Amino acid sequence: MRSSLGRFLFAAVALLLCCATAARAAVLGIDYGSEYVKVSIVAPGRTPISIVINEISKRKSTAAVAFTGGDRWLAEEAMNYNARYPQRVFTRLRDLLGKDASVESFAEYLAKYKLPYKVVRDADRGTARVVSETGDEYAVEELVAMILQYAMKIGEGMGKGQIKDAVVAIPPYFGQTHRYSLYDAADVAGLNILAEVSDLSCAALQWGVDKDFNQKGTWTIIYDLGATSAGAALVRYSTFEGKDAGKKKQHGQFEIKAVKWDESVGGEDMDMLLVDHFLAEFDAKHEPSVSAFDSPKAIAKLRKQVRKTKEILSANKEAPLSVEGMHEDVDFRSTITRKDFEALAKEKGIFTRAAGPLKAIVESLADFDITLKDIEVVEAIGGGTRVPGVKKALSEALDGRALDFHLDADEAVAMGAGLFAANMSTTFRMRKFGAADAAPYALEVDLGKGPEHDRKTLLPLYKRFPVRRIVSVANATEDAKFTVYHADPELLPPGIVDAKVAEFAIAGVQDAMKKHDKVGDIKAHFAVDSSGILYLEKAEYAVEVVDMVEVKPPPPPAPKKVKTDKAEKKEAPKKNRSWFSGGKKKGEPNPKADDAKADDAKADDAKA
Ligand SMILES: Nc1ncnc2c1ncn2[C@@H]1O[C@H](COP(=O)(O)OP(=O)(O)OP(=O)(O)O)[C@@H](O)[C@H]1O
Ligand SMILES: [Mg+2]
Known part of the structure; x- marks a missing residue:
């Protein structure tokens, strides 16, 4: 549970x-x-x-x-x-x-x-x-x-x-x-x-919010093709037991089990190939003094019209194009068939690339011991999924199965x-x-220890959040530097060049050691908030303290029992005390990770 x-x-x-x-x-x-x-x-x-x-x-x-x-x-x-x-x-x-x-x-x-x-x-x-x-x-x-x-x-x-x-x-x-x-x-x-x-x-919640699920679970795939990116998620819906007005009740829930994407393909790529196609046609037909390819205005006018042409082709075999005063005061008129458009898209591999994330999700099903037959629906959203060539490629990735369009695309x-x-x-x-x-990238933390600077998993791939993780360095005698990295540098987010995510300096260790004349452990409390942003909530230096306390003699024994005057001393239970804490920097987003239970944080404890 x-x-x-x-x-x-x-x-x-x-x-x-x-x-x-x-x-x-x-x-x-x-x-x-x-x-x-x-x-x-x-x-x-x-x-x-x-x-x-x-x-x-x-x-x-x-x-x-x-x-x-x-x-x-x-x-x-x-x-x-x-x-x-x-x-x-x-x-x-x-x-x-x-x-x-x-x-x-x-x-x-x-x-x-x-x-x-x-x-x-x-x-x-x-x-x-x-x-x-x-x-x-x-x-x-x-x-x-x-x-x-x-x-x-x-x-x-x-x-x-x-x-x-x-x-x-x-x-x-x-x-x-x-x-x-x-x-x-x-x-x-x-x-x-x-x-x-x-x-x-968001789409997964919209799909599931008004449905009833059972404990066995319902699997779905959500696929999105927008203007510049494609993405797919494997989602499992099930129930959890909660209380409503003091009574036990089953509630629905979903978990994202896997996510795949391609951030370099979308509906706009189809527009651009039509733009190139028609620019070439314009130049060939009208032989302008400056190529239409070099005119941002011609391109801007054309891209507005090819959008319409592309959308007409989603429902028709042929579509017209008309751009008034496209370039050098020349009006441009043309047509294109769906067949020709699909040939252009295939040349650039657009449909295959668009289906890539869905294919990757289908391939991941074995990791969850399920097959396509176990998937109740494959919901398609995003304007790009209206293109017949895309639908066909998606259906091929599903072994011929048709997509579902219950959600508003x-x-x-x-x-x-x-x-x-x-x-x-x-x-x-x-x-x-x-x-x-769920976390789209796995993160690791380098605790700055050992010759190899061993890295520990900080955030596993697809870990749901908000979540807390405690990372410990046992018997720490020096200040430490924790560095967080992407676990899979080959999967860096687009436009990011450095696998390093953040660095956290933990100071004050020797002062704390001196103060208590003891060697203790550094405990760094990391949190990932409800936006998936990682931060260091606080850091502690924890030493074990044994306090000796005097315990009163036991109550006088009952009559008729042998009397004793020997006092007993009991050792107080061992306890940990923490002395210093870092805390969230001013201006950092407020983590909603407070919902997190301490038990879970302990369960996630990653020890050095
Ligand atoms: N009927 C249609 N036929 C073909 N393409 C369409 C149709 N309707 C919308 N599109 C295309 O869908 C794309 C926009 O989709 P959507 O609104 O999902 O994108 P977005 O959410 O802005 O982008 P992204 O999700 O990539 O950030 C545009 O390229 C648009 O031309
Ligand atoms: Mg979108």
Whole structure:
């Protein structure tokens, strides 16, 4: 039976109870995708959870910021400037977050998606700064903050009063640095992130929250193909026993058992191959003085139209393309068949790569002693799963089995994030449902001991969080340095060059030794919070102290028994005392790991 560690308790949608009094009552679920932002809201007095409609009555908004003529524009208003001033419109910012701007893959990303704006490396932090046409520089976090503020604003348009709290859905491959950067952006935006939860886990909650499960368990696979990434998760739903109004009751829960992804393939790759195809056709047909490939404006106009063409091809065998004044004042008209589009996609291996994460999950089933027959549903979400060629490749990865589309492909993640948020806010009372995200990367800690600096597992792969881990160094006589690393450097998060995650210096050991005239153990209390962020909660130096205490003589014996006048001395039980502690640094995100039970922390104790 699982302990209650790290379990969040959720509401079935129909059972959300709202408290209308709190001023900051409404909470948001924000699906901040690389292309679109979708927002759900849980607010007193509304239907339990609903998708936020933006200022132009759309249920999703392009994640874009533009600066023109001294003004700032967001979302669709920003996109209105894309054809005229493509260098002034910043998109795909989420994908730049937390990455080292000097790595090759960073420049490759900008080139691959033909992003025309300028990016420089922040000298201190290594991350990206985006340069506007006027030469003003913005940290990526600042621009992401503007998108988050936009999400808050449209949320407030539907809620009552100011909204400050949200769960933000993130791609499953986000590592520590990406997660930190998103917190930084939220700080700038004035948004309180309740948790950063993987897209796939949000969708898993949305799928399971209104269903009943048995102890035997139900296995599902959730697959997502968005604009720039593909991901798949193996999810197990079951029950746990809890109490409701003092009575024992079975509640539903899910666990993420495995996660796979490819952060380099998505719907946008299909757009780009159509862009290249039509640019070449334009040049061949109209022979412009400057190649259309060298015109950011032509590319911006074309990419807007090929999106439509691609989406028409999902339901039709042939689709038209029309771009007015595409380049050098020439209108461009063409058509493409689905067959030709699929041939182009196959040439680049796009469908096969998109199916890669699903294939990897299917291959991992044997680790859990199950086969595809044991999987109840394979839910597909994300706009990219509407492409027939993708569906076919996914079905092949499932030995011919068809995908399930019970969830709303566009909105499942935002709705799931809203459910996570409602649970974490104190405003809503709900029926219990256990859910927790899982670590996408295993972490190890080097305790700085021994010639080889042996590393201990700190966070196993797919460990659910929040969680606490205690790491000990026995008989420590010197200060120590604990260094946390990615356990599998070949699986570093995208844009991260260093396998080292963090370094923690533990000081004061000799003072503590002198003070108590004893050698003790260092105990470092690590925690991973509900956003998957690792930090050192506190460090202790623990020495064993034996206190001698006088115990009163036993009570006088009962009459008729032999009398004794001999006093007894008892040794007090041995106890450990701790003297110094580190604690969380100011400004670090608040870990929700307080939910964690001490028992679990002990169980996870990794001793040196
Ligand atoms: N009917 C359709 N046919 C083909 N592609 C579609 C269709 N509808 C949406 N898409 C594509 O889906 C992609 C957007 O999907 P989605 O909204 O899931 O992405 P996102 O969440 O912003 O991105 P990510 O999950 O990668 O961060 C775009 O490339 C879009 O063109
Ligand atoms: Mg998405």
